[in-house]
Amino acid sequence: MNSRILEPYTKMMNHRKSKELFEKAKRLIPGGVNSPVRAFKAVGGTPLFIKSAKGSRIYDVDGNEYIDYVLSWGPMILGHAHPQVTKALQKAAEKGTSYGAPTSLEIELASMICKAYPSVEIVRMVNSGTEATMSAIRVARGFTGRDKIIKFEGCYHGHADGLLVKAGSGALTFGVPDSSGVPKDYAKNTITLPFNDLKMLEGVLKKEAKNIACIILEPVVGNIGCVLPKPGFLEGVRRLTKKYDIVLIFDEVMTGFRVSYGGAQKAYGIKPDMTCLGKVIGGGLPVGAYGGKKEIMKMIAPEGPVYQAGTLSGNPLAMTAGIETLKILSKSANYKKLLNKAEALEYALKDASKRAGIKTKFYRAGTMFCTYFTDSEVFDYATAKKSDTKKFAQFFRKMLDNGINLAPSQFEAGFMSLAHSQTDINKTARAAYEAFKEIS
């Protein structure tokens, strides 16, 4: 550990303005937020209202500064307000913000995606990860003529009805809604299985394969923290989907450009039939994309019978931010630098936890990571749930008071950016040591 660690923030932070704004927001917006996880329900306290962000730092309305590892839940991989992205966006905005007609920008981003993901021969832009996965599943159903889908417990693929489904009582019983408002009829077409359990999947497919349109999964599960595929799991899913002519959809909305520039599919050497992307490819603007084999993608209107559309799909601003982000990220020297930062943080956090004498499990896949407060391995939803969420909430709070902004839930991933410095990492390590010490 570097002995000249800069003092972390020691002053107790004042969140008065955030508190005032939160009370106002709750009168106008459900729960005061436009996405539930932002409400800090899992960690307590008032959510931060953000005023601005730059590089690795984010600033709240009370003037507090934080080193940011949420990075808008993944998109800000270059760091916030990267000058090259900002400048390109300003110029693009002067030409108009949306035309509802094709532009060359869509071709440029599509070709960057297809170059980075050889399994993607054709790609459709949409406006969110939810739209991407929802559309990919519809296409898989249109392509196979089958209705049922398989997903894995803990994998989050956005909030489309058929994906807000949890496992029924037994593996074979079809899903039950995981949110009110989802009709039972939607849920019954979704089978939810434990992640990393190839045997269970094999058993279900023996009985159900002829009814299954697709299997959709996060190849590294970022929505229960950071859960890695066991050796052979992804290969097994690929083998079984080929055997039964089931469409394999990799939801790389989070892992795309994060686990590696070519996503988890490059890192693990698996070629899915379809891929969903989002987050990084929009450089912080609303975006999603789904793509895959030509023979599948030609099912989509206006070419084929599967309908999908979007007013702002391929929007010039989102395309511009995505193109500029990938231009910088695609430089191998930059990607190497980014990975080195993530490795340095892994070493620092593991070392801090060991020196503080607290048992944690740290997992990382490329530039996404998670610290669990447990001393047993985490390899699926059930084992992730064994983590001590009270300890996590204490850790989160202490880190926030020391100027480190982590995801406000044990079951979310953290992210590294190109803008994070060694000083940031040293400060984070120092704050983590203090926080671990306090809760050990």
Ligand code: KE4
């Ligand atoms: P959006 O509809 O939020 O753009 O994407 C949905 C989605 C799809 N697939 C994966 C693997 C995802 O992680 C997501 C969204 N991720 C969450 C973070 N866990 C977004 C944060 C939020 O919901 O506010």
